[in-house]
Amino acid sequence: MLCSDLDKLTNMSVDDLAKLYRDVMTELLDCHCPVVTVRRRVRPMTPWFDADCRAARRRARAAERRYRRLRRRRPDVDKQDWKTQLKAMYSLYEDKKDRYWKSEIATSQSNMQRL
Numbered sequence: 001m002l003c004s005d006l007d008k009l010t011n012m013s014v015d016d017l018a019k020l021y022r023d024v025m026t027e028l029l030d031c032h033c034p035v036v037t038v039r040r041r042v043r044p045m046t047p048w049f050d051a052d053c054r055a056a057r058r059r060a061r062a063a064e065r066r067y068r069r070l071r072r073r074r075p076d077v078d079k080q081d082w083k084t085q086l087k088a089m090y091s092l093y094e095d096k097k098d099r100y101w102k103s104e105i106a107t108s109q110s111n112m113q114r115l
Contacts, residue, residue: 048100049093056092060085 009017063085067078 048096050096053089053093053096056085056089060089
């Protein structure tokens, strides 16, 4: 039986073989990995997060990497630098967020629909 199946395949053209391959693979995928609809909730971007925030985050992550990499040499200095960078980053985030929302409230002129 296997020989007769191979004989059938040898008599097929390249286009027919490609179509057969595509059909069999589609059937297998539909059987074992059916299409699933996924709903994603769109989350708005943080409008106050800008280049300054990205730079502060980059500095904090670099300080963390330095601390973790050189932990044995100067652990106290690097850890303190990392903590300082984190505090500066969080402080910048709060400042940017507060300024953004205060300006939004001021420009909305107490219009709750606009906010």
